[in-house]
Structure formats: structure tokens, C-alpha cells
Amino acid sequence: MEWKLFADLAERAGDRHVAVDVEPGATVDDALHALLDGRGDLRDRVLDEDGTLSDGINVLRNGSEIHTQQEGLETTLEAGDELAMFPPVSGG
Secondary structure (H helix, E strand, O other), X not given: OEEEEOOHHHHHHOOXXXXXXXXXXXXXXXXXXXXXXXXXXXXXXXXXXXXXXXXOOEEEEOOEEHHHHOOHHHOEOOOOOEEEEXXXXXXX
């Protein structure tokens, strides 16, 4: 499974594309924890103090936002899925 990371998330992970090993039937949460394993700086940016996904961090599976269009972090992954993560977007 591969994550596509954007903006400062890619910088903290060390690359825009990060492959992680997850078993068939894994969830987005499983893939997220595989991504964060050994990447403390990225973990601190993505998770709140209680270990939940920080407000404003957007996670997409196959182009669909997981919290509004799927089952959140419990969304089951399938072979060939694409995961992406964006930091909060601000502008003026």
C-alpha cells in the first residue's frame, strides 16, 4: 500500500510517496499506524495528544475523503487502493 503525502507531511516523512506493508483486509487506521511507525515527527503532526487524527488532517482513499464519504479510519482497504494525506488548508 502506498501513501501520497503533501506539503509539510511529505517533508516530515522524508518523501512524497511512502510504501507500507499491511495485510489484506486491513483498515485505513492500520495503514496509518504503519506509516507513522518510526516517524515520530510525522506522528506528532498527524495525531492529537490522545492518539486520534488531528483536526484538519484530510485522508483520502481512492480520491474520496474517508470521514465524509467512507467509514473513517475503519474503512477496509483493497488491493490497488491509493491513500493520500493532506495537512489543513488555509488561505486568504
